[in-house]
Structures are given as structure tokens and as C-alpha cells.
Amino acid sequence: MKKGSDQGKHKYGMVIDLDKCTGCGTCMIACASENNVSVRPDQSDKERAITWMCLYKITNGKEFPHTEVSYFPRPCMHCDNNPPCVSVCVATATKLDFNTGIVSQIYTRCIGCRYCQAACPYGSRYFNWWHAYFPKGKGLERYLTPEVSPRMRGVVEKCTFCHQRLMRAKNQAYAEGRRELEEGEYVTACAEACPAQAITFGDLNNHEHQVSKLSKHPYAFRLLERLGTQPKVYYMSSRDWVRRQAENLLPGEYKPVINKTWMEEEWSTRPGRDEF
């Protein structure tokens, strides 16, 4: 599987700069809107609500005035190495596309056994406990994306890196007689909507793309990297305590990149961070 993945021409991924993320939640809204994610009359049922892009709040656990807060936007990681959800799927309803690196889900083939949910450590997969629901009379139905099928009750759904946007961009490129996409032609809804521009999306295999450069930044890290899933979603933070929370660590295992925290030093003015 790994070999095939390496042979793929494109490997779409994203880098989320946690130092820029304000936790506003626009990415979640943009994602739900773009992908026709069903809502519930009571969205506070977090165990059963569907949030392809989920925002976690983390703190450094210190008392005021040393408290620091950060947000962890978590889409599907689109694992590159034997995605835990793919090999377990009974009906071959999910697969890793070697040409794009996207882990897709075929809703009409999913039988709803939820084994993929059990296998995914990121909680990126969501089951449709109810029929798709878009409140009538509130205008929500007018915002449905015609390119994305709503999901039926009883199947699992997940972030697709806005696959329909890739299709659209490809169609546009073909219409213009191009074989390749330019950087920025295909971006996910969350990346486009983020007001702080914390999310950078592109082809990790293309060294010209910003996302490829950022993913090699010393501050870049991935979620639960040691499990070997090789996520294609990278995070960035200059703060040690944030990086530390991305991984389960035994005492003494963490190697700090920089020991300064946001509170102690104005990181954004530090030379090297953005010039890297």
C-alpha cells in the first residue's frame, strides 16, 4: 500500500497553523455547508453530531495568569500509510486513492457496521444516526451543494478533502487545455474560509507548493504520528505545550524545538519562523 502511495503523483494535504487559529469555528461551518452535512435539532449532542471538521480546545493546564489556550481543528487525517479505517472496511466502501492521497467513502456501499469508526484513533468518522435533516423554512436547504450527495441514515461519512472541488478544478483545467492544476486552484472549503488563513492546502508532493514547504518546517508535527498512520494533515505551532499534546509521550521523550512560549516571548517577531 505504501509503495502504491509513493507512486501517486499527487498527495494532497494541509498544514494548520495553530498559532494563527483563533478557534472561531468558521472552518467547521464552511465544511458543513460545502459538504451538506446534516444537522440535528439539538446539535449539543456531541457524541452523535456530525462534524467532519471538529474543533478541540486545549489548554496548558496552568493557573491564571499563565493559562494559555489553543484550538485543534481536526479534519480527517487522510492517513497515508495503511489507513486504519480502510483495511477493516467489510464492503470496500472506503479507499485510499493513490493518485490524490484522499481517503474516500462510498456512501451507497457502506453497510453501516461502524468497524471503521472503531479503528480510527482520530474520531474522524461519523455515523448517520438519523435521516439527513436540513431545517425547512430557515433557508438552509438553499445552501445545499448540488455536487455533494446528502447521506442516508445508517452509513458512515467523513471528510473528503472537498473532493468535489478537486473534480471541479480538474474540469476547469481540462476545459482550458491544461493537464495540471495550479496551486490554489483546488483548496478545501475550510482552508478557503479560514479568516486567519491558518489552513494551507495543496499538494505535498509538489515542492513548489506552500503546503509542502510548511510541512517540513521545524515547528510542523502530526497528530499521533508515532502510531504510524502517516497523516497528511500537518499542524504547526511554536508553542511546546501545544506540540506536546499532539502525541502520547512517555516521560523524557519530548524533544523541545524551542522552550519559549507565546506568553514569554512574542513568537511572531522571532526571526526564522515565517521566513523558513
Place this chain on the structure above:
Amino acid sequence: MDSPLLPEGVKRCSPAKFLFWTLPWFLLLAWGGLSAFLCLYKGLNQTNMSNIFAFALWIVFDLAIIALGAGAFFTGFLVYIVGKKELKNILNAAVIIGFICYSAAIVMLGIDIGQPLRGWFIFWHANIHSMLVEVSFCITAYLMVLGIEFIPNILENRKLAEIREFRLFGHSLHHIMGVFAATGVFLSFFHQGSLGGMFGVMYARPFAAREGFYIWPWTFFLFIYSSIAAGPCFTILCTKLTELITRKKLVPNNAVQTLAKISGWLLASYMVLKIIDTLGWIYGVVPRAGLTFMDFFREGPYGVWMMVAEIIVFGVLPAIMLLSPKARESEGLLIIACLLNCTGIVFNRFLFIVVTLAIPVMPFDRFWSYLPTWQEWGIAMAVVGYGFLLFSAAYRYLPVFPKERELNPVTE
């Protein structure tokens, strides 16, 4: 009223008494029927399962009854392949229990999947890399084998046996039963193993993940081992319960003793392997995932006590009891040992299913709780009702225990 259907030369209660006995089990079935209707019609939102607890009570029940039903294939193996002829006296009961367990498990799985009408996709679009595919294939095939193994016993019913063709067919089946027993062993080996493999291969869930041999994580082998260690004990428990309720001796002691002794040896060796596996996991898989053993038990009600209880109280203790001839021969202690053994396997399956999912893997994630709804309990309890009903009906109308007549001569 139904006397022409009853086996010859044995005593059975009156039809009215039998009907009265079946009432609670019918009630459980009705509860389950209503729950199943709601879950199929309104969807799985009727349960308390969630995106965190994607597998819950039903899967625990499924895996537990499949393990406990392993007495069927293993007793068949001992009778037809090893040649333990004395176990023939308990084989029919074991097969019926196995049939009940497997058919109930398949029905439960049918309700548990979000799109039951697409259940056949497992076979049509099978992903050969998925352990669950192997489980589905083998369970379905094995249920057919169990059906075939059950048929000769059904055809021994007094009324059915009057039909010459049925009688001949039943007898012919008896002759080739060794082939089906061997097929059952083969199929059971793979589905019991794959059920364990299902959890061992979840490499991104450190609580369940295991290393292994080639494509099989150690849980593959441990699940087979634990099922053949506990399955015979469940068969013993069921026959003891039948003896208690009917107030009759139904199975000669030597059959029970042989089965208990084999179960004891298997449980003891399983416990050795389980302890080695647990140590290997604690000092290998867990630290590699950046965790310590106690990290798993930071939140929630599932403490380390569950693992200790599984291994010591429900594992080592019944193994010692079953291996000691004195304890084995005492009926009370034998029943306690069997109960402990069966509880142990339920604990084991619970840990691999519910506790695995309850433990958040991401460091900043939190623990969520889960309690089943009455609809979930309804379907689980319907399995109990169905089991009692089918076993009671089989006992009443079929010669399930070949030595019953000999052990309980009817004095008119």
C-alpha cells in the same frame, strides 16, 4: 395433547405447565421484537451507541455468545476427530446451544448494521483484507453446518421418525457427520480467530493492538483458545441448568467430567498464553504508543481491576478448580468454576470492545460514557428468551440427551 410428539419412554411435564414455563421467554422475545422494530424502522438512534461507542452492548453480546457457543464445534471435534465417544451424550445439547448462539448472533448483527438491506454487500463487495469479512463468511457457513448437525436430532422426533425417508436421511447424515464436524472445526477456527483479529489489527488503538504472527495478531489465536476453553463450560452449565429444572440426571457424569477436565487444561494453558500476551503488550505495544499501562485507566469506570479480575478471578482460579479432580467432582464447585470461566470470556470480550473504544487515543480527547437503552437491552434479552425457548422445545420434543431414558427409567 402433544404426547404423540414427545420422545418415547421419557417423562415430560403437561402441555399447560410447559406453556406457562415458556411465557417469560415469549415476553422477552416480544420485548426484543418491539426493540428490533424500532431500531429497524426508526434507526439506530434508538440506541445509546454513538460515534465514540460505535460498537456496544450488542457486539459484546455477539462476541460473548459466539465464544460460549464454541462448545458445539469443539465437542464435535472431540467426538468425531479425537474419538471421545463418551461425549456423544452431550453432543446434541452442545450443537443446539451452538445453533442458538450463532443464529442469534447473526440476527443481532443484522439489526446492528446501519443498512441491514445491504448486508449482502459483505459477500458481494468483500474486502478480503478485513477480518470482519472472514468472520461474516465463516459464521454464515458455520451456521449452515450447525443446521446440518441439528437436522438428524430433529428427524429423531417421534412423529418425524415415522416417515421412512426422514428416518433414512437422518441416519445417512449421522454417517457423514464427521465431515461436517471437521468443516465446523475449520470454519470455527477462522471466525473465532478473526473475531480476535478484528481487534488486534486495530493498530491505531493501542489498547486493542497486538503484534502477531504474519497477518494474524496474537488475539487471533487467543480468541480461538479462549473460546474452546470456555465453550465446553457453557455447555456443561446449560446441561446442569436443564438437569436442575427438570430434576433429572440427563448426562452421564463421565461425559461432564471429561469435558470439564479438557476445559480445565485448555483454560490453564490459555491463561499462560494470555499472561504472556498481556506482559508483551504492556512492555511492547503500549510504550511504543507512548503510553504506560496505567494511562489507559485514567478516566471512566473501567479500571485496571477488570483486567485483574479477568485473568485471576475468572481465569486462573477456575482453571485450578477445573484441573483439580476433587473440585471437579463436586457439583457445586464445578458449576462455580464453569460460571467463572464463562464470566471471564465475557469480561475479555467486553474489554476488547467497549473499553477499547472508551479510551480516547488523542491526548486532548476526553472520556464519554455509555449506557444501553431499553431497546438495546430488549434485543440482547430476546437472545436469552430465544435460547430458553428453543432449548426447551428441543428438550421436550427431541431426544436431545441419548442417555435420558437409561438414567431415568419411567416406572408406570
